[in-house]
Amino acid sequence: MSSITQNMKYRLSLITYSESHGVSNAARKYKTNRQYVYRWKNRYDGSWDSFRDRSRRPHSHPNQLYP
Template sequence: MKTIITEEMRFRQRIVEYAIKYNNNAKAARRYHTSRQQVWRWRKKYDGTVQSLANGSRQATFTS
């Protein structure tokens, strides 16, 4: 299955690349009006590709 690059993923990539460039998550969060924690999560997931910033599954898995 091929992942479609959405505008949201491109936006996340701009934020992450800005944070990496200045090595400052707080500065990127303020500039792009998001939280430091979210920038940190995206940076942690980012591997240089837009696809790495895609939303994962939100379905909870329960074991019995």
């Protein structure tokens, strides 16, 4: 699925605002913390796919029956 969600638009606007006004001001305006802003700034690579949520599923589990 290649649809652009509201969360992705929110994250893009957060990044663009933080680049022009600073991370602290962006966190204050969007009512979030600076760590959240830095996380998305570091993950952003210029494509919409970098704003997608990643899976939280573990890569492996020690008691897993089948690999």
